[in-house]
Amino acid sequence: MATSRANEILPVLEQDIVTGTLKPGTRLDETILAEKFGVSRTPIREALNRLSASGLVEIRPRRGAIVAAISVQDLMNMFEVMAELEALCARLAARRITPPEKAELRAAHDHCHALSGTEEFDEYYERNLHLHTLLYKASHNIFLEKQACELRRRLSPHRRLQVRIPGRILASSNEHGALVEAVISGDAALAEKLTRDHVTIQGERFTDFLSTLPPHYLRASA
CATH class of the missing domain: 1.10.10.10 (Winged helix-like DNA-binding domain superfamily/Winged helix DNA-binding domain)
Structure with missing residues (x-):
């Protein structure tokens, strides 16, 4: 209870x-x-x-x-590491994923994509979380999986806010589709690149991300 x-x-x-x-x-x-x-x-x-x-x-x-006090720089540093961890998970998954795991991963993407035209932010986030968890497991590297999960927990509140940015659910789902296909087809290099791009916050996505943060994050960075 x-x-x-x-x-x-x-x-x-x-x-x-x-x-x-x-x-x-x-x-x-x-x-x-x-x-x-x-x-x-x-x-x-x-x-x-x-x-x-x-x-x-x-x-x-x-x-x-x-x-706790946290700054934009702190967040960007963590997202930078998160992108590399998840990219490595995807590269290894493309080489090691089993047929049952492929089916589960594709189903997870289908469940995410079903919400791509909606504003079911919290539900999408949970389904998105499940998809990424499957990628970690498919790497068949328990230490890497543990590290990715630990950092994801630290970033979870901010990743949850990200999906509320207008148009982000659809963009995220489309990115999922490409990286899932790369993993399933065994293209390790492409899976790694697509996953890194999916997690990394840069360009317009960086500006959009800043818009979700309260002013004290920016003051902490000064």
């Missing part, structure tokens, strides 16, 4: 942090949050621990949890 309630509380706190409603340095008092959400402190503590794992919250001795 506590985990279930934590799962409900987590996206609310994530949204408040990444949009600037809860600013860096804000103390996140467990008792106050428990009263706000109408729960015990146990699911609040679990949600805060998970936010700490994603880098959005710092838990300090005797001070408790506070909203």
